[in-house]
Amino acid sequence: MQRRNMAQRRYLLRFMPLMVCYALILIGVSAAQRHGAIAGATLGVMSVLPAIPLVGVIIVMGMYLREERDEFIRNRLVMAMLGGTGLLLAATTIWGFLENNGVVGHPPTFLVFPFWCGAMGITQCAMALHSRLTNPAE
């Protein structure tokens, strides 16, 4: 198991509190919506609240990419992000044409970021598998 470098440790220190905030905000907003009729500007603000920590996660990912000093790891991360973006663009393009013809419904757009993260993870797994198959010493 490789030890984490400084940039990776900083990334985790920034990422973890944001995810805790996201969970707490989501629980709070859901509870508030269950207990009372919220409308107008309050509803608007409450709707945006859970998105704020996720936007923070996107910024933290960008900061990590900028701060990672190991160029090979940075290169792999960029490749994984490109793979994730490619998968996301392909999936949304196909979905869009299916939606145009009424085959499928409109997807919740807040799922785009989690989908991108998942697609990036799939790309990283594929890259790791490729490395292992082509270089058993890895």
Next chain:
Amino acid sequence: MNNHLKTLRAERGWSQQHLAEKLEVSRQSVNAIETGRYDPSLPLAFRIAELFELAIEDVFVSPSRG
């Protein structure tokens, strides 16, 4: 890009991990460079050459001369 990193490292009895620590990169980076799966940037290539006290062309093989 072909290189003599594995031989140079072996001559000094250094492990990949030891070389990685000297270069302040991950062991995977050293492995990827050694096996030619990753071409280092010019600054990292110079750092590697300077660590072995060699000229850059004594560590890395020019692709045109391959």
